[in-house]
Amino acid sequence: MKKLSLFLLIAFAAVSLLAGCAGQPKTDTVSYALEAEPASLDPGMTTSLAEANVQAELFEGLTRLDQHNQPQPALAESWDISPDGKVYTFHLRPHLTWSDGTPLTAQDFEYSWKRVVDPEVASQNAYMLFPIEGAEAYNQKKATADTVGVKALDDQTLQVRLKDPTVYFLTLTALHCYYPVPRWLVEAKPDTWASDAAGLVGCGPFVITKWVHSSEINVKRNPNYWDQAHVRSERLEFPISESQATRLRLVESGQANLMVEPPPADQDRLEALGLYRVAPYLGTYYYVFNVQKKPFDDVRIRRAFALTMERQGLVEHIVRARKEAAYAWVPPGITDTATGKDFRAEGGPLQHEDAAKARQLLQEAGYTPETLPEVTILFNTNEMHKAVAEAVQAMWQKNLGVHAGLTNQESKVYLASRMEGNFQVARASWVADYADPMTFLDVFADADNDAKYHNEDYNRLIRQAKETSDQAVRMQYMHEAEKILFDDCVIIPIYYTTQPYVAQPYVKGYHWSPLGLIDLKEAYIDKKGDTK
Known part of the structure; x- marks a missing residue:
């Protein structure tokens, strides 16, 4: 009986301890609820933020952006720049290795x-x-x-020749598409090397340990990383859900610490709890037309649909999160380096709202609401995207008399549909890769874009902007190019983004970039749990 009593007492204590720990953070693990299943973790091939956020912990470039979004030495410890700004010579840190211990050299970058x-x-x-x-x-x-201007001069020296002086090139070298990848692994499994945790090799602060597709990704500290002293957590966890509500429940229950884009309906409640945050974000949420698909192969139809938007009400009542209605492509927050003024403020609005004009254009194009070919809005599965699509659907019905169907696809399928042109009009968003208007305007600079759009005058202006070192002339070319984009009505900008997110106060050391990325390299759990 004494042994049984002792056993029950121990068991009761264990259960009590577990109950007390439920919902409490693991002190050595930071958990970020990922908003979509990565199509791949190949940094050279992927384009979405969900993928880039994981890749930033598994890989690293020559530079890494700091808390002020300035490029700092990473795998390169230093560099030299030629007087004309066109030749960069990077010097890699000595004794760099991949996460499996294999030497990492300048040849890997080339x-x-x-x-x-x-x-x-x-x-x-x-x-x-x-x-x-x-x-x-x-x-x-x-x-x-x-002929490509990248050459490994030796194991630790990489020389890069640029076409033109590019003032933001060091920022580019921090981006995921500039990360090195393990050649031997890529060549052995070109299509699958980064599609699973097994055997995946990187060079960042963490190494992958688990990937249950559409469920979770786990990583642990990389023992071969050059800067281990600044890696604060032993592990990172990325539970995956496309549902905003599900990700929010994970954070509020303590199963995750951070998540992005909480449901707008929860904003007031989360603010009252001190969990709601908003970070700056250089991005534009928009609808893109496939300009080669009927009925949107006619610019008059594209303009008609664009003119029926009611952005302000959409932002105030559905999107919220301190977003700003968008009437052009390049968002506020990017400085015209020639004048010191905001590029967007100088360019002004390039699209407006006029339902009567929209109906007139529909008629001029030879259509009535009844004779217009069926129209479908494509979006990826997400509560917010669905809410926006339903609002746009209602606007087009009210202002143009046209019923649009809605099609949602899981993210991987949706991205493939957009890339292959299997849509008429689709939800999209673009976040700056670097703080310059070119990061937006370059998106439509050739025919290989989601809109299947090509305009040689537009392309010429973009080329001229890239070739000149005169910032005043360069900015003028980009303003002119942006106007052409709207004369051709390739997109419907809806709002300029902010980065609303939810964070438990005990999570410290993370950094949200205005480029949309979260850096968890130095993130950690503060056991005292005081506010950030």
């Missing part, structure tokens, strides 16, 4: 960057490397890989 612009690889990120001499020509099959 291979990885040339792979991104290889036309046979067909990476959607290729354009990000076009500032490099020969990269665009190689990507367009007009030159060979040997």
Whole structure:
């Protein structure tokens, strides 16, 4: 009986301890609820933020952005820049290795960057490397890989030749498409090397340990990372759910610490609890037309649909999160370096709202609401995207008399549909890769874009903006290009983004970039649980 009593007492204590720990943070683990299943963790091939946020912990570039979003030495410990600003010589840190202990060298960077612009690889990120001499020509099959201006001079020295002076190039080298990838693994499994946790090798602060698809990704501290002293957590966890409500429940129950884009209906409650935060975010949420699909192959129809939008009400009552209604492509927050003024403020609105004009354009194009071909809005599965699509659907019905169908797809399928042009009008968003208007305007600079749009005058202005070092002239070219984009009505901007997120107060050391990324390298759990 004494033994039984002792056993029951121990069991009761254990249950009590577990009950007391329920919902409490693991002191060595930070958990971020990921908003979508990554299509892949290949940093050269992927484009979404969900993927980039995980990749930022598994890989690293020559530079890494600091708390002020300035590039700092990472895998490169230093660099030299030629007087004309067109030749960069990077010096790698000594004794760098991949997470499995294999040496990491300048040759890995040369291979990885040339792979991104290889036309046979067909990476959607290729354009990000076009500032490099020969990269665009190689990507367009007009030159060979040997002409691309990236060369490993030795194991620790990488030389890069640019087409033109690119003031933001060091920021580019911090982006995921500039990360090195393990050549031996990519060549052994070109299509699957980054689609599972097994055998995945990186070079960042963490190494992957588990990937249950559409459920969770777990990583642990990389023992071979060069800067272990600044890695604060032993583990990171990324539970995955496309549902905003589900991700919020994970955070509020203590099963996760951070999540992005909480449901707008919960904003007031979360603010009262001290969990709601908003970070700056250089991005635009928009609808994109497939300009080669009927009825949107007619610019008058595109303009008609654009004119029926009622952005302010949509932002105030549905989107919320301190978003701003958008009437152009490049968002506020990017400085015109020639004048010191905001680029958006100088350019002004480029699209407006006029339901009567919309109905007139529909008629001029030879249609009535009844004879217009069926229209469908494509969006990826998400409560917010669904709410916006339903609101837009109602606006088009009210202001144009046209009923639009709605189609939602899980993120991986939706991204493929957009890339392949299998849509008429689709939800999209673009977040700046760097703080310059070119990061937005470059999106539509060739025919290989979601809109299937091509305008040689637009392309010429973009080329001229890239070739000149005169900032005043460069900015003027970009203003002119943006106007052409709206004369052709390629997109409907809906709102300029902010980054609303939910964070438990005991999570410290993370950093939200205005480029939309969260850096968890130095994130940790404060056991005292005081406010951030």
